[in-house]
Amino acid sequence: MEIAYAVVICIIPLFLSVRCIYLARKNPRVSEFMQSIITAILCGIIIVSISVTLHHFMTDGISEKSNMSMGVLTTVQGIISGVVFMVTRLMNKV
Numbered sequence: 001m002e003i004a005y006a007v008v009i010c011i012i013p014l015f016l017s018v019r020c021i022y023l024a025r026k027n028p029r030v031s032e033f034m035q036s037i038i039t040a041i042l043c044g045i046i047i048v049s050i051s052v053t054l055h056h057f058m059t060d061g062i063s064e065k066s067n068m069s070m071g072v073l074t075t076v077q078g079i080i081s082g083v084v085f086m087v088t089r090l091m092n093k094v
Contacts, residue, residue: 023091
């Protein structure tokens with residue numbers, strides 16, 4: 001279960017963020033300014049993914065509050081992953 005959780009909250013957003021950065025840099029239609037903004041936002045997502053994973057493994061099962069916060073953080077990471085996936089699909093089409 002722990003490995004599946006780590007995949008959901010860390011590896012999927014990391015993979016999608018790196019893929020989106022690659023597609024933004026490869027696409028000649030995206031300006032340098034937009035590339036820098038996309039890269040900055042996605043680097044923030046990468047940092048959040050890593051910190052959420054570390055928070056989970058450091059507070060696993062200690063209290064009810066940590067379980068609730070992990071549910072909230074997992075939901076946020078799921079939403080972020082969906083948004084980055086949609087941006088990646090958009091970058092493929094442009």
